[in-house]
Amino acid sequence: MPSTTLSIPTPDGRSDAFAAYPEQGGTHPGVLLYPDAFGPRPVLWAMARELADHGYYVLVPNVFYRHRPAPVFDLPDHITAEDRPALFGQIMPLIEAHTIERALSDAGAYLDFLTAQPEVGAGPVAAIGYCMGAVLAMRTATAHPDRVAAVAGFHPGALVTDQADSPHRQIPGLTAKVHLGLAEGDMTPEAITEISHAFDAAGVDYSCEIYPGTVHGYTMSDTDAFDAAGSRRHWERLLALLGNTFKA
Template identity: 70%
Template sequence: MPTKTKTLLIPTPDGQADAFAAFPDRDGQHPGVLLYPDAFGVRPVVEEMARELAGHGYYVLVPNIFYRHGRAPVIELPEHIGAETRPAVFAQVMPMVKAHTSERALLDADAYLRFLTAQPEVSAGPVAAVGYCMGGALAMRTAAAHPGQVAAVAGFHPSPLVTDAPDSPHRDFPEVTAQVHLGLAKGDMSPETLSELNQALDAAGVSHTCEIYPDTVHGFTMSDTAAFSPSALQHHWERLLPLLDRTLTNS
């Protein structure tokens, strides 16, 4: 269906986060989806994915998770992030990633959800948190912190969810009531870590699927990177859309 887009400013305890929103171009209200981008941030490929999702009947909010460092695009990105440009891009991105602590992530998640559910185009009821790369971990943290509000989580080629850190995302799995789908590239985690992840989700009673997408490398959904796989992107839609349909539109 046709969609509309707009840019917005989200009030947060640390200032204002700029954001991109896409939603159906028709009257009425639509289930809300909070979409966390990967570490490369809000950019045309992510905005296009938000529009695609909005075309299926959702209001999609994409915050600039690095707003403390400036408006998106926070750094200048090449049109295509390949092997030659990746080191220079990461040199700029990684300090911002490290500065985005779990404390900041939780403050922001609260602000993002409050803003999302207050939009006039967003219907009452549960929302979803969807994330890519580091956004996958942010989506899981959001669901754990807001179990009564987040009914679905989807993370694709997520950053580590099981670590030795005291604030590792897996330690909060017992708080998650959402249905979860994790779509992994083969190299995203070792078989041992994947087993530990599944055990942690099972022990927490989380309804989940963890799937290794065939013939993929980390970042497979992003068409502006060398990791992109068109078939894996399609596979991601085939997993994401039914999850949202059964948790949001039929709730």
């Protein structure tokens, strides 16, 4: 499976990135894959390769590029619950520095770069993400409704808040098909109801599903949160969404 590291020009500098794409020639639907809070690392690159094996050009940007290149953090080979407090002491300042303004500025640059690649077909792309990446994927799609046709978010971060700029408040501008794969406890019943009402009011084609028996981070095989059944379900739902969007 061909893969490469890339440098994406942004208004604030250059974002390093990883891309994987099918071996056969021609063009393929583009997928912008936002990582979880631990940032781009081997497990994300392996997931990108797996998705590319299904016929997609997958771009994984380093959203923390303003601080250092990927892998951004000195992570153990397997992240346990005991590792998390110290790691999040390093991670949270970078997350807090990644403001909405920065996220939206980067999103436009990432879409420009992705759609300009010779292996990427014409037309809109997909934005998918994990944990905080699900929030970034949703913000990308709501800010660029003509450029994003599918959104998937797994064990998402805060999609519903009481802030005026909450991601769910931007849904009226959304045109993409959406799947949200929640771990148990990711969102309160009230938050699920609120975001579902927002999707319904906007006429969005969406599904919002709690994956039974999972905890936050269930897709990430380098963590204690990994759940094999939840990961399989995530792949089934993701591939179905992309297939229905790009291959119908």
